Amino acid sequence: MPDFTDSLKPAAPDGPAILAKERHQSNVPVNQLAEYLFSGHDFLKRQQRILRVLANDKLFEKKKQQNLSRPERYQLGLARAKQLRRFADQYQWDGEDLNMAQYLCDDVSPYMVHYSMFITTIREQGDENQRSYWLPKIEAMEVIGCYAQTELGHGSNVRGIECEARWCPQQKEFVLHSPTLTASKWWNGTMGRTANYAIVVAHLLVPKSPDSSDYADHGPHPFVVQIRDMKTHKPLPGIAVGDIGPKYGYAPMDNGYMLFDHVRVPHSAMLSRYSWVDPNTCTYSKPANPAVVYGSLTAVRASIIMHARLIMARAVTVAVRYTCVRRQFQDRDSKDQDAPELSVLDYPTVQIRILPLLATMFALHYTGAAMQSLYESTRAKIDQGDFSKLAVLHAQSSGLKSLCTELAANSIETCRRALGGHGFGGGSGLIQLNNDYLSKPTVEGDNWMITQQTASYLIKRMAAAVAAKGESQDEVEAACREWLRTRRSGGGSPLRIFDDNKQIVEAFSRRSRYVTHQAYIQREVKKRSWNSMLIQLRKVSHAESQSILVSNFYDALQQSDAELQPGVRIHLQKLFKLFALYTMEQEARDFPKALAVSDEDLDLLPETIQTLMADIRPHAVRLVDAWSIPDYLLDSALGRYDGKVYEDLFNRAHRLNPLNDITFNPYYQSEEIVMGQGNDELKKIMAKL
Amino acid sequence: MPDFTDSLKPAAPDGPAILAKERHQSNVPVNQLAEYLFSGHDFLKRQQRILRVLANDKLFEKKKQQNLSRPERYQLGLARAKQLRRFADQYQWDGEDLNMAQYLCDDVSPYMVHYSMFITTIREQGDENQRSYWLPKIEAMEVIGCYAQTELGHGSNVRGIECEARWCPQQKEFVLHSPTLTASKWWNGTMGRTANYAIVVAHLLVPKSPDSSDYADHGPHPFVVQIRDMKTHKPLPGIAVGDIGPKYGYAPMDNGYMLFDHVRVPHSAMLSRYSWVDPNTCTYSKPANPAVVYGSLTAVRASIIMHARLIMARAVTVAVRYTCVRRQFQDRDSKDQDAPELSVLDYPTVQIRILPLLATMFALHYTGAAMQSLYESTRAKIDQGDFSKLAVLHAQSSGLKSLCTELAANSIETCRRALGGHGFGGGSGLIQLNNDYLSKPTVEGDNWMITQQTASYLIKRMAAAVAAKGESQDEVEAACREWLRTRRSGGGSPLRIFDDNKQIVEAFSRRSRYVTHQAYIQREVKKRSWNSMLIQLRKVSHAESQSILVSNFYDALQQSDAELQPGVRIHLQKLFKLFALYTMEQEARDFPKALAVSDEDLDLLPETIQTLMADIRPHAVRLVDAWSIPDYLLDSALGRYDGKVYEDLFNRAHRLNPLNDITFNPYYQSEEIVMGQGNDELKKIMAKL
Numbered sequence A, B: 001m002p003d004f005t006d007s008l009k010p011a012a013p014d015g016p017a018i019l020a021k022e023r024h025q026s027n028v029p030v031n032q033l034a035e036y037l038f039s040g041h042d043f044l045k046r047q048q049r050i051l052r053v054l055a056n057d058k059l060f061e062k063k064k065q066q067n068l069s070r071p072e073r074y075q076l077g078l079a080r081a082k083q084l085r086r087f088a089d090q091y092q093w094d095g096e097d098l099n100m101a102q103y104l105c106d107d108v109s110p111y112m113v114h115y116s117m118f119i120t121t122i123r124e125q126g127d128e129n130q131r132s133y134w135l136p137k138i139e140a141m142e143v144i145g146c147y148a149q150t151e152l153g154h155g156s157n158v159r160g161i162e163c164e165a166r167w168c169p170q171q172k173e174f175v176l177h178s179p180t181l182t183a184s185k186w187w188n189g190t191m192g193r194t195a196n197y198a199i200v201v202a203h204l205l206v207p208k209s210p211d212s213s214d215y216a217d218h219g220p221h222p223f224v225v226q227i228r229d230m231k232t233h234k235p236l237p238g239i240a241v242g243d244i245g246p247k248y249g250y251a252p253m254d255n256g257y258m259l260f261d262h263v264r265v266p267h268s269a270m271l272s273r274y275s276w277v278d279p280n281t282c283t284y285s286k287p288a289n290p291a292v293v294y295g296s297l298t299a300v301r302a303s304i305i306m307h308a309r310l311i312m313a314r315a316v317t318v319a320v321r322y323t324c325v326r327r328q329f330q331d332r333d334s335k336d337q338d339a340p341e342l343s344v345l346d347y348p349t350v351q352i353r354i355l356p357l358l359a360t361m362f363a364l365h366y367t368g369a370a371m372q373s374l375y376e377s378t379r380a381k382i383d384q385g386d387f388s389k390l391a392v393l394h395a396q397s398s399g400l401k402s403l404c405t406e407l408a409a410n411s412i413e414t415c416r417r418a419l420g421g422h423g424f425g426g427g428s429g430l431i432q433l434n435n436d437y438l439s440k441p442t443v444e445g446d447n448w449m450i451t452q453q454t455a456s457y458l459i460k461r462m463a464a465a466v467a468a469k470g471e472s473q474d475e476v477e478a479a480c481r482e483w484l485r486t487r488r489s490g491g492g493s494p495l496r497i498f499d500d501n502k503q504i505v506e507a508f509s510r511r512s513r514y515v516t517h518q519a520y521i522q523r524e525v526k527k528r529s530w531n532s533m534l535i536q537l538r539k540v541s542h543a544e545s546q547s548i549l550v551s552n553f554y555d556a557l558q559q560s561d562a563e564l565q566p567g568v569r570i571h572l573q574k575l576f577k578l579f580a581l582y583t584m585e586q587e588a589r590d591f592p593k594a595l596a597v598s599d600e601d602l603d604l605l606p607e608t609i610q611t612l613m614a615d616i617r618p619h620a621v622r623l624v625d626a627w628s629i630p631d632y633l634l635d636s637a638l639g640r641y642d643g644k645v646y647e648d649l650f651n652r653a654h655r656l657n658p659l660n661d662i663t664f665n666p667y668y669q670s671e672e673i674v675m676g677q678g679n680d681e682l683k684k685i686m687a688k689l
């Protein structure tokens, strides 16, 4: 309905004018930087191609979806997942195309676990027969699967799960059973409403001989189990399965629960590439090298870092564009009464929240890339039977998963708060992003827990370095030895962090060795209990991960001019410095203790950081532009490329908000809710409580 | 429907057994501590009384409400708000009873701004005629009001708003007008759908003389304006008003937008206790002492601290109870293969996230109480015309609002993450809590901005102390003078923080003076620009606020045994130390710079904190019990008093989740969403996009 608001314009200067000026004042070569960041995988072209498909389909329209209830969000999610799969057939999308479509659609898809953990597990743990039997059905999505490991009572401690698969030599079947309520599978995505099959992880119990009633527990193993009828889609007898209900985020995903009441599955249900139960003798054979399982975990973790950087890029893109458009207060010290208001990004207290994050997403980028290629080379070695690099890769990727998802998760909320009131509104584009991403510090290894794996590895290498027998086993040990040498000769003088970036890298490395060594002394020399050291161990892991981030960032900037154009490099160098020095300031006391940085230099950090931010500020808009996050993905009035912030906010409120179609009865004397409708609406709502 | 899951029990030991043991092992006198914390206002008795009313009314049942859509949440919120008001009539509730009911119901009520800002503004800014005209209508809720100050383009900078009220001497009316889109009122609670009246804050424009066309702008002033028809509840002509749409939290609240197209209101619309326009001469008279306005702001801020402590208490109650019930992994160093798993609260990396927050909520408690009584005494002085204490009170309350709401907001997410997977689930009870509370760092003064007010005051007092003319104006200045004296005689030796709690208090105070003095030098001596100092100014404000928190906590523990029983005191002393030393560790480098704590003592902090946590750990459950947060308010499977965590989680999923009533068609080849229903559901969803 047209009304007087249609002709209103925002006060000048409006968003488009402001962003035009921002873009004009900077010499960041946006396209070149974008190419440089995303060249590898044709990312940008694919993004454009897939975007066109989604943008033309009403089903993928996002602007009003925040008004849906959680049950409706699941239904929409399912409809979209199905449509994307139809598109994949229609346009002959490959796997990366489908991933891109899911990324842009931005739903946690009800098919997600089918495409990822379910298929991967069958591929990696199934024997040849199993693979050739299941994979075609999976690819045709006749079989829709999920991955049921975690239970109500146990997640992190996988060995603590209670579900059992008891081999019955008489019937030659496994009996799946959940002996307690806490044995209920829980959290497993795609399982609640969507899947008809599941990988069920259960303790393998095998009689010690075919007619013994004494069982050996061989620990958790994966089984392929049909859970729902292929026609009616109702649960099979003896299985209670459903969706666990509303969560922080993940609205379109049906995370599920499942219990078994003595459910029988055939011998072939157990995935048998590595482990096997002889159906006649009941002998159990176990995997030759259990380390093979690490491989895919590490691949997942490298991709988590690459994902984390895009999450940050989204939050920072919104924050940078909006804090330029947003103007609030004239300069307090200005003599000019008519001075224009300042963009809030001009205030150092806004910069300090946003610009270090801008730098951090570049840091994550280089380490994600480095981990990916490290993973590929390690994988190649493993295929040749060489497992030597696996342990270090696994240790590093655990620590990095912990640190990087923490940084990314916190960045969203930090950006959101920096936006003032509008950050709290649905137009920020940061709500679903935050709600969904906040799962990441917990899933794929709880962030606080997995730092123990990294620290444990580092302490072992330090112990080996102290023992100094033969050659160093890997780079970490070599670095420990080098550090011990320097230490014996006095520890070295503080590094000159303001003169030379290389010295910053060295400072982080020295500090990491120092905190590792301290932990080594506690654990190995003083024999302190592991659990009493957990806080310190987390610090060890973070110190090493920060050192890796700083060092990979530095290394990437040493490329030749052909690979890294000077017009790009100059900006990246500032971002490097901002990331490194900002990180250093957060952890300041460690550095003088480690004889890495002098106390006087630490005192200079705040001013140096502020100067760097002032340098980067004029380029902020172009620097985020280079990340090429499409408006469709951002779904943010505040973060729009064109800066039409206020027009979009108003449009969403005045034209797209369904609540405004209803007139309510606000007077408390009456129970009527919708004006003129009597008690009907109240009854409808009450029925849902 | 009964099924095999009905007879299943959680693995032993179950939650009730664990919590019984936890409660048994501690000597914290729960009832005495509860009495001590809440005695003042009969809080606990009122809580019980009101709870009984809500618990017996189906409308206030919370367990399934997370499944409602946002438009439904508003309707439910309105129905509840109306019902509470009917209860108030029926049971003759006073204001505090109604507040308690709203607190327990835990909806951000659509009536909220009517009860708070709307009524307060009329009471404080209306003249006698206006008050006697409006207040009865407001109390009868014939007039339902909101407070419309913030606009799309301006919030923090109130002077920047664009809405205008132009006095028309001919018609003797004000003309309200929104000249641009950014002049749209925005965010104003209760306005979107509920209110029929609004306080509209607009620039008062008055002709320089009755027939001049030259207007003087007297800045923002409040006007009482009817916005909707009293019968149809439709917007009046010339007014566009509606709800702004979904937000991070605040689902039941109708934050609104509003624009005026030359809307005429009578002379009496302008609230005229302090400011007035003579309708005949066009002369404008302004308030004698603008400081009166501060008064109510400060009252609000004291109550924000008291509220923040209850928010933290909720989060920490859930976290403590669940991390006791949750067991994961045996002790890695244990020799006993059958050792039971540890409660995750036994891990220091879980303690360090939760127990300092437990201590912090006590710290907030004492400072909230101190600010409340300071406010009351100041108010009494103001009523006698003595404004001398107002400035310091305002400065302190700004800094404390910033720090305390920050601590409380962060505490929810910190607790949530400490809970692993179940923290992400709807049964955590932390989702709506977080989503609603995350508005607090922004509203009632953006947390990053208002630290400037505190710092500005502190710098002024330091400047006065340096000048040292006559008597000190207030305690802050006296403390600055004292500090300057000590400094001239060498700065004093580092304090013995481990020997004597009083020295901890002194250390915080010394550090606050030190950072204030540094800022003073920059601003007043080196004449540095204000905006370039913002990061430092925030630090000044936080340092002072931390000092206040530590000092009030310490003072409270000096009460006699009659007021504070030894059995309670002993636990509070540990919490004091944990709060103070944990806070000190976060800010460590400041303290040696301020010559307050030696570097060696700082090195000892991590171990000291860990020991304190180990001391407090066995009492954690009883310590949260004392906060007496009812299960109904927590609405948390994880935080239940009785520890039936897994039973409740399962019940919510298996019996209360509406999604499990529907069978879906998961096969992508078909567009059908609900099995056997054809395309109907998809169409319904599409219609909402």
Ligand SMILES: Cc1cc2nc3c(=O)[nH]c(=O)nc-3n(C[C@H](O)[C@H](O)[C@H](O)COP(=O)(O)OP(=O)(O)OC[C@H]3O[C@@H](n4cnc5c(N)ncnc54)[C@H](O)[C@@H]3O)c2cc1C
Residues within 6 Å of the ligand: A113, A147, A148, A149, A150, A153, A154, A155, A156, A157, A186, A187, A188, A189, A250, A255, A439, A442, A443, A444, A445, A446, A448, A449, A534, B326, B328, B329, B344, B347, B349, B350, B417, B418, B419, B420, B421, B422, B424
């Ligand atoms: C959105 C989401 C999707 C999921 N999808 C799936 C799925 O598809 N399939 C599936 O099988 N599972 C899934 N999960 C489960 C997930 O893998 C687990 O929740 C996760 O591994 C964490 O385990 P937990 O919940 O047992 O945490 P807990 O281990 O109970 O953690 C609780 C707390 O204890 C601490 N803690 C635990 N052990 C130690 C220790 N030894 N030392 C120190 N601290 C410790 C943790 O740091 C944490 O603070 C999903 C979970 C979520 C939230």
Ligand SMILES: Cc1cc2nc3c(=O)[nH]c(=O)nc-3n(C[C@H](O)[C@H](O)[C@H](O)COP(=O)(O)OP(=O)(O)OC[C@H]3O[C@@H](n4cnc5c(N)ncnc54)[C@H](O)[C@@H]3O)c2cc1C
Residues within 6 Å of the ligand: A326, A328, A329, A344, A347, A349, A350, A417, A418, A419, A420, A421, A422, A424, B113, B147, B148, B149, B150, B153, B154, B155, B156, B157, B186, B187, B188, B189, B250, B255, B439, B442, B443, B444, B445, B446, B448, B449, B534
């Ligand atoms: C849930 C909710 C309910 C509300 N209810 C009402 C209501 O009922 N009535 C009403 O009138 N209003 C209401 N508001 C509006 C609220 O008062 C404002 O949103 C709040 O004051 C913040 O102002 P802003 O949005 O303009 O933030 P901005 O000032 O735009 O802040 C954006 C960023 O700029 C920074 N910044 C701004 N100025 C400076 C400076 N000078 N120096 C350094 N940094 C600066 C801030 O720190 C912040 O990071 C509500 C808002 C919310 C979120």
